Amino acid sequence: MKLHTTMIAALAASTLCTGGAMACETTLRSADTHPDGYPTVEAVKYMGKQLEEKTGGRLCVEVFPSSQLGEEKDSIEQTQFGVIDMVRSSLGPFNNMIPETRVVSLPYIFRSEEHMHHVVDGPIGKEIAAAFVPNDLVVLAYYDGGARSFYNSKRPVMSIEDLKGLKFRVMQSDVFVDMMDALGANATPMPYGEVYSSIQTGVIDGAENNFPSYDSSGHAEVAKYYTNDQHLIMPEVLAMSKITFDKLSPEDQAAVREAAKASVPVMRDLWTKQVAASLEKVKAAGAEVITDVDKQPYIDAMAPLYAKYADTPELKDLVKRIQDTQ
Structure with missing residues (x-):
């Protein structure tokens, strides 16, 4: 049923999109939870233009923003099945299936x-990408997820004590x-698209995210207190269905990469500009x-997480190699 529903949603959403992608021999569908104009959405559109040029119009990309093809968890699953060709996602939803992503989510x-760029652009990034392949996904690129911080509707969080409750x-x-x-x-795990109404109705007090998401989601309207603690600086991935990727010729696979x-x-570049613009917008x-923000108490409180999630010699070594990267 979920597969059928997603296919119907994809077909319905395609009627909303226009452009050269519809005339291509093969149009790759890419899902994103963020709205049109967001840096990740625009970056995948740019990729599509590059791909169309490289393949002489054989391959194009059609981007479906604003969760048109489902929230991240669902769109990831459909990409694994090959119903959706690509997905831009945070690494959080992969944590329970790919242990290596838990380390870069600490x-x-x-x-x-x-520092994050140096890590994902180097050998460690390739190592983490390789861990996606057994899960029927091919990592094409690492994007920025920004520095995530806490925001809430109740009170200014000036210290770690203010988070309690x-x-x-x-x-x-x-x-x-x-x-x-x-x-x-x-903690209240929930899809991204439910956050606004949940804060508005008091189901939750707040969330945590970067400035562009805090702005574009409208969360700043219902949660006025933003504490720039930067607890997470997370890469995001643009991943392709391995089913789709394997159908391409070696030349087209190279063109996609x-x-x-x-x-x-x-x-x-778009991200840096968007962060500055969003910061000014939410302040205004x-x-x-x-x-x-004194980060040290927050850092000290994370020791149990490192012990729990870097719980093998391999993952402990991955933590050390990340921390040692200059």
Whole structure:
């Protein structure tokens, strides 16, 4: 039923899209939860233009933003089945199926966005990508997920003590649930698309995300207090269905990879500009942004998570290699 429903949704959504992609021999459908114009959406559109040029119009990409093809968990599953060809997703939903993604999802594993770039652009990024293949996914690119921080509708969070008792939406991942427990808050896993109404109705007090998402989702309208603790600096992935990828010729596979790689600097440039613009926009709208944050108590509270999720010699080594990357 879920497969059938997703196929109907894809067909319905395609009537909303226009452009050259519809005239291509093969149109690859790419899902994203973010709205049209968001850096990840625009980066995949750029990839599509590059791919169309490289293949002389044989391959194009049609992007379905705003969860038209389902929330992340569902769109990931449909990409694994080959119903959707590509998906842009946070790494959180992969944590329970790919252990390596749990390590790069650990709070404060990255010192900065530059540090994260150096890690995913190098051998470690290739190692993590290889772990997706047994799950019928081919990682094409790492995008920026930004620095995620807490926001809520109740009170300014000036210290770790202020988090206690608050109910926060988190991604559907055990790592995120345990992070909130370690901080004394209450975790409520739920799809991204349900967050606005859940804050508005008091089901949850807040969530955690980066400035562009806080802005574009409208969450700043219902949760005015944003604490820039930057507990997570997470890469995101653009992944292709292995079923789709394996149907392509070696030449077209190479073209897909090259086009995706070319989209990464475009995404990062758009991201930097979007962060600055979103920060100014939410401030102008009345959000209180707290920047004077003592991170050390937060970092200290994460020790149990590192012990739990880097629980094999291989994962402990991965943590060390990430931390040692300059």
